[in-house]
Amino acid sequence: MEDVQRLTEEAAKLAAAPLWPLADDEITDLLRTAHRLEQAAAALQARLVQQAGTRGLPATQGHRKMAAWLRSTLRIDPHPARELTEHAAALTHHPTLEQAVLDGFIDLRQAAVISTTVAALPAEISGLDEVSLVDAAQIARQAETTMIDMAGRLPAYQLRRIGERILVHVAPELADRADEATSARQEARAHQRRGVTLSLPVDGLVRVSGFLGAEDVATVEAALHPLCAPTPGDDRTAAQRRADALIDVCRLALRTGQLPEDGGEPPQLAVTVAYDPLTRNLGSAITDTGRRLSRDTARRLACDARVLPIVLGGDGQILDAGRTRRLATGALRRALHIRDRGCAFPDCDRPPRWTDAHHIVGWTAGGPTNLDNMVLLCRRHHRLVHHPTAGWQIRLGADRHPDFIPPPTVDPTRTPRRNLYHRRQ
Numbered sequence: 001m002e003d004v005q006r007l008t009e010e011a012a013k014l015a016a017a018p019l020w021p022l023a024d025d026e027i028t029d030l031l032r033t034a035h036r037l038e039q040a041a042a043a044l045q046a047r048l049v050q051q052a053g054t055r056g057l058p059a060t061q062g063h064r065k066m067a068a069w070l071r072s073t074l075r076i077d078p079h080p081a082r083e084l085t086e087h088a089a090a091l092t093h094h095p096t097l098e099q100a101v102l103d104g105f106i107d108l109r110q111a112a113v114i115s116t117t118v119a120a121l122p123a124e125i126s127g128l129d130e131v132s133l134v135d136a137a138q139i140a141r142q143a144e145t146t147m148i149d150m151a152g153r154l155p156a157y158q159l160r161r162i163g164e165r166i167l168v169h170v171a172p173e174l175a176d177r178a179d180e181a182t183s184a185r186q187e188a189r190a191h192q193r194r195g196v197t198l199s200l201p202v203d204g205l206v207r208v209s210g211f212l213g214a215e216d217v218a219t220v221e222a223a224l225h226p227l228c229a230p231t232p233g234d235d236r237t238a239a240q241r242r243a244d245a246l247i248d249v250c251r252l253a254l255r256t257g258q259l260p261e262d263g264g265e266p267p268q269l270a271v272t273v274a275y276d277p278l279t280r281n282l283g284s285a286i287t288d289t290g291r292r293l294s295r296d297t298a299r300r301l302a303c304d305a306r307v308l309p310i311v312l313g314g315d316g317q318i319l320d321a322g323r324t325r326r327l328a329t330g331a332l333r334r335a336l337h338i339r340d341r342g343c344a345f346p347d348c349d350r351p352p353r354w355t356d357a358h359h360i361v362g363w364t365a366g367g368p369t370n371l372d373n374m375v376l377l378c379r380r381h382h383r384l385v386h387h388p389t390a391g392w393q394i395r396l397g398a399d400r401h402p403d404f405i406p407p408p409t410v411d412p413t414r415t416p417r418r419n420l421y422h423r424r425q
């Protein structure tokens, strides 16, 4: 105890010492040495935790789990508490690993990876007929030595990847069959653990999180990939393109009309929005699931979603609620497909099935739902034309095809443009 206290004080004093007199290579060397010092302290902690476990200290102090005891004793977060527990477990029954940590060959994260890999090995190979228990123990020992060697070059996360196929290095003749058995086990476990969660919105963002099996992800990727390609002038990040692709796929599925009915009606995004017929103002909108949307978004959705306007009287009382506005469906939609052949925005290549039917004059401003007041737009360009400051205008030309008038920032002469892509054949 006294020794450790003295060391701690010394270390604290050294940590505060000025670093400017050091040469560049001394900074690097010192960083390595400090990491080693940290690992020695961490090894001591791990051994203390292990000892506390053996003596049952957490239980006698009223904690059911080691991690909970550590959190309250050291005032640390759940993650480091769990990690410390894992580190202690890694050193238990692994004297070779413990020595390797104390000698500074490996750090505790690497030790944890090695011990998990080695512990899983017997189960992995015991199912294979010709492997005896003695052989299995021998292979596990070899795996441990091999991985300690590799830890000199590889950080923990890479070591984990190698560990998944450690048999290739220590018993190649068994690797393929063991892989097969492992994959089957992993797939079964992955299938059990699958799940997707949508959180409550915070700052207008909903966290989508969860796990999918490798096979299921392949399906998701196959559907998203063709929609993720950047388009010319596209400034979205890869993650943003993936998010947009996910929404596009869902919207496509909604549009097919082949999803099972939901409460007796075809499933569709439904939005309730307060609407004052005198001022023709839209209030903020609320989705079926209770998420609040801005007025701009409400206006864009009003083009093509099933919107349930709640018409408010002057004193805010509800005059008329829940009547679905007319949508561009059936014959009108087909007529738009024939006229526009896809997103009508200049030179966009999105085909009809990816488009919304946009009202040139908004329905709140009295714009009718007919061919001369509608134009097909993909989601990206639909957002653009609704954007308050983007400045694009749409009007119908003499031949009753839509003209797009660019804002002065794009073309100072504001010459109308058309989509040439869909006219090419």
Ligand SMILES: [Zn+2]
Pocket (backbone or CB within 6 Å): 299, 300, 303, 357, 358, 359, 382, 386
């Ligand atoms: Zn619109």
Ligand SMILES: [Zn+2]
Pocket (backbone or CB within 6 Å): 343, 344, 345, 348, 349, 350, 377, 378, 379, 380, 381
């Ligand atoms: Zn487009």
